[in-house]
Amino acid sequence: MDLERLVLSVSYPGIFAIVLVETGFLVGFALPGDSLLIAVGLLAAAHKISLPLALAALFVGSFLGNNLGYWWGLRLGPALERRVRREELEKAYALFRRFGVLAIFIAPWVPVVRALVPFVAGATRIPWPRFVALTFFSSLLWTQGLTLLAYYVGRLIPDLEKYVYLVLLAGALFGVLMGLPRLLRRRQAEKSE
Template identity: 60%
Template sequence: MDVTAYVQAVGYLGIFATVFVETGLLVGFFLPGDSLLIAVGLLAAANKLQLSVALLALFLGSVLGNNLGYFLGRKIGPALLTKAKVKAEDLERTRRFMARFGPLSILIGPYVPVFRAVVPFTCGTVKMPWLRFFVLSLLGSLLWTQGLTLVAYYVGSRIPHLERYVYLILLAGVGFAVLLAAWRAYRSGNLRWPSRRPE
């Protein structure tokens, strides 16, 4: 999918709906979350979108999606997670993530695709007080949607026509993340380079 073409095709309502589905429903794992925000920022820098309207659409989509996920998790959490066929390892990773970071996981979670979709459900399932969740999800949505989009807008306003190279930017980001994960695994002892046999 060409993310920039997708954003231009669906418009403001479409980017709102995309973020809403990704954060509110467990079917949103494969939607273009971070790449959507980057594309929106770059297109706004190229004067192909109105920045303020796009930021509002992204923010509202994230806040409303998070709260939908929370209330669904609170009402029918375990059964819904099972019926949605969420991978057991994804759920376990989310639980470990939340156990490690506590309430901060709601602020960090939006930056991680799987956690972005599962954390609100998990918060609802474990009956986290709604007001605490709402405040943290409000701040998390603000940091994610506005922060990432504005960074892309700033870079795009300094480098003309950067919106044409969204995939190269994302590929570089993925490559960096893979290298970082491999380095961390190597440092922690979970990865070992094959040893050379003596001649």
């Protein structure tokens, strides 16, 4: 099933649930977070779904999912390390070490980390009021920002929703190209050691 048909068939409750599960449960790694937001924006630009309803469903799903993930982190604590691959969990911990609680604000923009950070925040007992404030703004910026960007591009280029996979492929290629200099610097540093 392609992404357009998925979004149209599950409608607003479905896109709410997909984002909620992605950010609120550890099974969310396989869900199409960024791809879903882009597809929703393009479909709204093509007048196939309502932009305000979609934005509301995405935001509420993300915000509630993050808080659910925080709650699971409080409950699971150290057991989290037994349930998640070590290298994936280490990415989330590294983000916390580097950025502190601002990692909560950055996490939605990093696909695998997006699903882990709420759990890690709960497991490390970051104060819930601080978590709520940061996750409110990060959920708002991620869901509204990426969806509205896709909506804007979809309005500029008619029928772009028909090529959603090409758009996503171009986005992935752009991400790889942006990360390539860092990877090359890291490899060069490893060789010089």
